[in-house]
Amino acid sequence: MRQQLPENDQRIQRKINFLQFFVPDHVYRSLLSESYLSDYTLHFAKSQAQTALPAFSCGRQRKEKCVIGRFWLLQNARRRGIIVSVCIITCKQNGGNPMLMDLHTHTHHSFDGMPQSVAERIARAEELGLRYMAVTDHVEINRFYPAAYYGAVETEVWNYDGQRAFEGSLAEVTTEKSGCKSLTLLCGAEIGQMTQCPDLAAKLYADPRLDLVIGSVHELPRRPDFYFLDYAGEDIPALIADYFSEVLRLAQMDTWDILAHLTYGLRYLPDRAAVDLTPYLPVIDEIFRTVIAKGKAIELNGSGLKNSPEYTDPALPLIRRYHDLGGRYLTLSTDAHDTKYLGFRMNELEDMARAAGFSALTVFRKHQPELIPLP
Structure with a gap:
């Protein structure tokens, strides 16, 4: 039967x-x-x-x-x-069409990644028909060295030794590049909190193995990651304002190529959908103008599409606002920490990019942007 x-x-x-x-x-x-x-x-x-x-x-x-x-x-x-x-x-979740890119992914080198190798990522990417994939393992630069260097101990809130992740990831990606068939594998890193260590950020950015660096703000100075905050005791409007101010400081640096998940500071709020971003639009616009002036990119991050309620970082109205201000460079990513989420619902992210006015997406090779037309 x-x-x-x-x-x-x-x-x-x-x-x-x-x-x-x-x-x-x-x-x-x-x-x-x-x-x-x-x-x-x-x-x-x-x-x-x-x-x-x-x-x-x-x-x-x-x-x-x-x-x-x-x-x-x-x-x-x-x-x-x-x-x-x-x-x-x-019958793929992406509608069966080959996907252009997934430029923000994590492997076993990331402290929160599944124990899966770069080779496993490549195999899945080629099965999905991805043209470009970047491996961008976490490097929390404010804890780049082992905990003892800072006179601290490891906890569930703090993770140290970003140096080990950085070196391990770049070495493995560089080795595996030659084994790709239909996929173009890009060597990257997601560097968090680089405003706190600008000299070290510049040193890492200059590593000749890198194609791209994703700049992110996962935590504010002297505060834990937004994931660990007790929001019941927070002044939420002030917290959001501080977050976007820190993202603007990051945007003003030169040691990144792609600005990660613009609304990460809202991700773990009890009711993020109820947040009115109107008061923060002036600083968001300043972030966009800075990105545009520097010839860099923002990402449309779809990691929230596997959650309930679903969301993207940022949402479509902000992507459209970036485009209308003159934004040219946009990347798409799943932020996959597990192979099974690689390329997850990427067709919807491509549709969002079109709806925002983009006719092309961006990849980076050796920190140089390249436009790839949307099909």
Whole structure:
């Protein structure tokens, strides 16, 4: 019996029926016997078939990707004289279209990242059809050295030794770059609180291995990360004002390429949706003008799309405001700390960029912006 797909995916069922004419019967049966996974990906097992997939024969090529509606079909060519058919038919959460970029991701080198390697990120990115991915592991520059250097001890609030993360991440990314096939892997770092250590920030920014640096404000001076604040005891309007003032100070520096999650200071508020940003628009506009004048970028960060309620950092009205002020450079990111969130709902971020007025997105190579047209 054929597996019944969810009602809202009847178009997918029709596409699967269509594919029956192009793949061997045993492969088709495998598809229908697989459980319908939450990430909308159905995998075939390898089969040593004596018949390749004739409609998609790829000759000497190792792999060939063919778009069939919302699906990718990947076929391996001959291996050691035996035809091995490996089919992966995917109805992606991004609508099945190849994605341009995910320029803010974390690996096991980040203190809050899942224990997954750069190679695992690459494999997933190429499966998704990503063109550009940047690995940007955390470097909290105000705690760049081990805790003992500061006469402190590690706690759940403070994390130290950003130097180890910086060196480890850059070394691994540099090594893995050569193994990429369809993906352009960019070497980056997310440097937090660089206003507190400007000389060290300049030194890190000059590292020749780097393609890009994301500048972020996760905490205010002498305060813990916004994640750890007790908001019940905070003057919220003053806290938000202090946050945007600190972001402006960051924007005025030259040791970053992409300004991260502009509204991070609101992320963990009990009711962030109720916050009226009108009083803060003058400083936000000054941030935007500074970014524009320096020829740098802001990011549209989609990490909040997996939360309830959903949000992006920043929201569409601020992205549109940035564009209308003359903003040219915009990057998209999931801020994925886990491989399963790489490229998560990226099609929606691309749609938001278009809605804000952007016809192109931006990548950085060796700190130089390059415009990539939106499809």
